[in-house]
Amino acid sequence: xxxxxxxxxxxxxxxxxxxxxxxxxxxxxxxxxxxxxxxxxxxxxxxxxxxxxxxxxxxxxxxxxxxxxxxxxxxxxxxxxxxxxxxxxxxxxxxxxxxxxxxxxxxxxxxxxxxxxxxxxxxxxxxxxxxxxxxxxxxxxxxxxxxxxxxxxxxxxxxxxxxxxxxxxxxxxxxxxxxxxxxxxxxxxxxxxxxxxxxxxxxxxxxxxxxxxxxxxxxxxxxxxxxxxxxxxxxxxxxxxxxxxxxxxxxxxxxxxxxxxxxxxxxxxxxxxxxxxxxxxxxxxxxxxxxxxxxxxxxxxxxxxxxxxxxxxxxxxxxxxxxxxxxxxxxxxxxxxxxxxxxxxxxxxxxxxxxxxxxxxxxxxxxxxxxxxxxxxxxxxxxxxxxxxxxxxxxxxxxxxxxxxxxxxxxxxxxxxxxxxxxxxxxxxxxxxxxxxxxxxxxxxxxxxxxxxxxxxxxxxxxxxxxxxxxxxxxxxxxxxxxxxxxxxxxxxxxxx
Numbered sequence: 001x002x003x004x005x006x007x008x009x010x011x012x013x014x015x016x017x018x019x020x021x022x023x024x025x026x027x028x029x030x031x032x033x034x035x036x037x038x039x040x041x042x043x044x045x046x047x048x049x050x051x052x053x054x055x056x057x058x059x060x061x062x063x064x065x066x067x068x069x070x071x072x073x074x075x076x077x078x079x080x081x082x083x084x085x086x087x088x089x090x091x092x093x094x095x096x097x098x099x100x101x102x103x104x105x106x107x108x109x110x111x112x113x114x115x116x117x118x119x120x121x122x123x124x125x126x127x128x129x130x131x132x133x134x135x136x137x138x139x140x141x142x143x144x145x146x147x148x149x150x151x152x153x154x155x156x157x158x159x160x161x162x163x164x165x166x167x168x169x170x171x172x173x174x175x176x177x178x179x180x181x182x183x184x185x186x187x188x189x190x191x192x193x194x195x196x197x198x199x200x201x202x203x204x205x206x207x208x209x210x211x212x213x214x215x216x217x218x219x220x221x222x223x224x225x226x227x228x229x230x231x232x233x234x235x236x237x238x239x240x241x242x243x244x245x246x247x248x249x250x251x252x253x254x255x256x257x258x259x260x261x262x263x264x265x266x267x268x269x270x271x272x273x274x275x276x277x278x279x280x281x282x283x284x285x286x287x288x289x290x291x292x293x294x295x296x297x298x299x300x301x302x303x304x305x306x307x308x309x310x311x312x313x314x315x316x317x318x319x320x321x322x323x324x325x326x327x328x329x330x331x332x333x334x335x336x337x338x339x340x341x342x343x344x345x346x347x348x349x350x351x352x353x354x355x356x357x358x359x360x361x362x363x364x365x366x367x368x369x370x371x372x373x374x375x376x377x378x379x380x381x382x383x384x385x386x387x388x389x390x391x392x393x394x395x396x397x398x399x400x401x402x403x404x405x406x407x408x409x410x411x412x413x414x415x416x417x418x419x420x421x422x423x424x425x426x427x428x429x430x431x432x433x434x435x436x437x438x439x440x441x442x443x444x445x446x447x448x449x450x451x452x453x454x455x456x457x458x459x460x461x462x463x464x465x466x467x468x469x470x471x472x473x474x475x476x477x478x479x480x481x482x483x484x485x486x487x488x489x490x491x492x493x494x495x496x497x
Contacts, residue, residue: 005101009115009334012105016044017051021106022202025055025222028068029215035060040195040222045112045341046332046380054198057223059231062190065219066237069161069188072216078158078186080214082137085184089133091211096126099207103200107172108333110197112341112381113296115333125176128463135484136184144492152494158186159263159489160239163232165225165253166201167244168194168343169299169403175201177463177478178242178265178486179218185487190238191220192229196344198222225249236260240486243267244301247472254475265476265486267301267468269401270429273422274304274458275444277415278312280434284456286320289407292432292458294328294385297339298405299347302430302467304458306398307409308421314411318389321407322367325385331374339405341374342381351383351404358397364389368405393424401427415440423449428470432458451477 012018023039024031038056043049077085096103100122107118144152164178171193179189193201201220208218221228229249233241234256243253244267257264274292276285292304309317331337342348348371355369368386373379386406391398397408412418422431422444431450435441445453451468454460461467466482468474476486 005105008102008105012109012334016047016049017109018102018106021052021199022206023052023054025057025061026202026205026220027061027065028219029209034058034223040198042110042199043196043344044109045343046334046374047377048345048379048381051109052199054202054222056227057221058227061221061223062228062231062235065190065221066161066232066235068216068219069190070237072214073158073160073188076214077183077188077217080186082139082186085186086133086136088212089129089136089180089184092208092213093126093129093133095207095211096122096129096204100126103172103203105334106203107200108340110199111168111171111296111333112343113333114338114340115336117296117340118333121170121173124463125172128176128180131463132180132184132484135181135481139185139484139488141490144494146494149497150494151497152492154490154492156185156488157491159487160187161237162187162189162240162242162487163235163238164189164191165229165233165241165243165245166191166193167301168197169296169301171197172200172204174244175204177483181483182242182487183213183217185484187240187487188216189218190232191218192232193220193222195222195224229253230256233257234259238262240264242478242486250474263486265468265478266474267429267478268472268474269301269403269427270303270469270473271306271399271401271425271427272302272304272430272432272450273306273308273448274432275418275422275434276307276309276313276317277418277433277435277437277440278310279436280456281436282313282317283320285434286317286324288434288458289321290324290328293407294325294339294405295459297342297383299343299403302452304430304432305402305406305408307407308412308418309409310418311411311413314409318366318387318409322387325387326367328385330372330382330384331376332380335376339382339385342383342404345381347403348381348383351402351406354397354400354402355386355388355406358388358391358395361395363391363395363397393421399425415444419444419447423447426472429468429473430454
């Protein structure tokens with residue numbers, strides 16, 4: 001089979017799909033039908049048409065996956081030499097790069113995002129696998145000085161079976177962000193992909209198997225949140241749950257895990273501010289903010305969805321930003337536009353409803369504000385890049401996550417007001433500060449209530465820096481070495497000599 005991306009694009013554009021896409025559950029090293037034999041359709045958001053089907057799992061399938069993962073943990077994976085775990089992860093990274101063209105096209109069909117973004121996601125997961133491969137044989141404990149008559153040390157142990165409930169906006173990325181450190185630490189993993197974007201999680205299992213991952217170490221059970229997510233997050237043999245999604249679902253996941261005193265990592269979204277101070281490089285801030293809010297059509301948990309800007313540069317910034325937003329191309333992801341489709345009709349309805357509601361309240365819409373379609377085909381779930389200007393701090397579009405290509409602008413008079421505005425929501429995921437004044441930058445970074453703060457570049461840090469939220473944005477950190485803590489427990493051993 002050809003691995004040239006042009007061939008996969010041509011196949012997908014000609015047939016509407018890719019041949020040989022996986023359509024069953026992956027449990028204990030085997031492809032198997034769900035117990036119910038039910039199916040779910042995969043919809044291409046850019047065409048509104050089904051392009052594949054896959055199995056709809058249930059609690060019985062979850063039980064089989066947990067049994068498999070527990071056996072693989074106890075009998076195999078935790079006993080594997082850390083250097084060997086590293087070799088499997090590194091080989092997985094190599095295979096991801098070989099199969100990257102097909103993975104990227106499948107991700108675009110499933111998510112709706114531009115192909116360039118899917119290609120970047122594919123390379124990022126390969127980097128993650130390499131990164132955590134490098135960490136697998138470096139998970140070291142420490143010694144405690146109790147005096148010359150004692151030897152006391154801490155050792156790190158894997159927590160056991162882990163569950164990974166993955167969102168629909170970054171299916172591959174979010175899966176590997178949790179699974180790679182879990183496997184590096186010696187845990188086993190069960191993945192529950194989002195029901196609208198399940199295919200690349202299944203595709204990755206063939207690559208893991210080829211890389212030498214033993215059966216049962218990573219299982220994938222597709223299906224709905226009620227049928228699969230609920231029994232998985234509440235299973236007594238699951239010792240850690242990593243979840244990315246809505247606040248309400250995160251609460252349910254946490255309650256389920258609490259029944260068995262399992263730990264959780266929750267990434268629950270945000271309403272992240274980008275502070276533009278008057279002394280910044282304004283043209284750079286304008287260009288950087290286009291990506292901050294319009295990447296993946298705004299369907300990013302940490303998107304810079306609030307612009308907090310000093311009044312003296314507000315008009316100039318908005319004029320430049322709106323002109324560039326209007327010039328962004330929209331269309332089916334395989335044609336590589338600037339902005340792709342919204343992932344589902346339900347999400348599109350939510351975005352449009354919140355913008356329409358803002359319009360009725362008299363909020364000024366500088367640009368965008370309407371549903372649209374692929375200009376070539378006349379179909380698809382799309383929304384124009386939108387700017388809502390000079391929005392009051394207590395307005396719904398400032399306080400609530402829209403999760404679409406909608407920027408809410410808050411105007412302030414100085415850095416102190418900017419800080420107050422930045423901290424003025426129940427979220428605390430990310431923030432960015434644009435300024436040439438390092439004292440102001442560091443002072444704001446110190447006082448902003450967010451899990452990640454960047455200065456003069458919104459999406460800075462990549463896979464190497466810890467990521468996670470405060471307040472309603474969640475619990476715990478992913479990425480970087482910090483992520484390994486989610487999947488390790490500490491055992492102390494003390495010996496009297």
